[in-house]
Amino acid sequence: MKREHRRRDIIDLLAEGGSASLDMLAHHFAVSKMTIHRDLDELEAEGLLRRTRGGATIEASTQFESDFRHRTQMAVDEKRAVARRGADFIEPGMSVMVDDGSTSQTILPFLVEKRPLTVITNNMALITELAGEAGINLIALGGTFSRKFNGFFGAVTENALASLRADISFISSSAIQGRTAFHQDQEALEVKRRMIASSARRYLLVDHGKFGRTALHLLTDLKVFDGIVTSSALSAETAASLRQDGLTLHFAEDLPA
Known part of the structure; x- marks a missing residue:
């Protein structure tokens, strides 16, 4: 197997399983552990995985966002319910801006x-x-296509957004701590910020598991959003704290007004 194909297949395995040991990967591809070491080092340098002791993982951390294929397998039903609730704010004829997130998708x-x-x-x-x-x-x-995020980013994307205006936008975030949204990747963060700035109304679509977490880069204060759409699985304490700060919550289980 060519090196490029093996490294692509390593990411495919991690996207499905989340993590793998060095021994398992060496056995699976019938190569030496030193070869897998080199593969993992280069894939980590490209930001496609993160090394762990004895292997590698594609699961998110405060500094690393996971591959989009892995994220699309997480909290599937909740994300779909959140998106359905968010769509209640759309009216025919609107211009709608949607970011790269797995919930937004x-x-x-x-x-x-x-x-x-x-x-x-x-x-x-x-x-x-x-x-x-x-x-x-x-x-x-x-813009520049990101295999990891399955979307377009960079200066071309940001410049295009500067010349556009939408009625409504749907933004996702990988972590929320208090009344602040965070994201691990700076390029993705900049595009999300431009979308927020380019829309008249903004909604954050986020599953309850993203609350109480932080990531490397500050995205925005939650006050910029007209509403935060999540599910009733969010703890009552967190919901009460957000509402006390003047933030508007919409639960996936609620009927539209």
């Missing part, structure tokens, strides 16, 4: 239900599925 079928819409996104999954969809005017944000 699950809003896809609910966008189709609300057409006609203009959808502005850097999310490759949404771009692929919405291309050519009747009633959807798709504005695909170009």
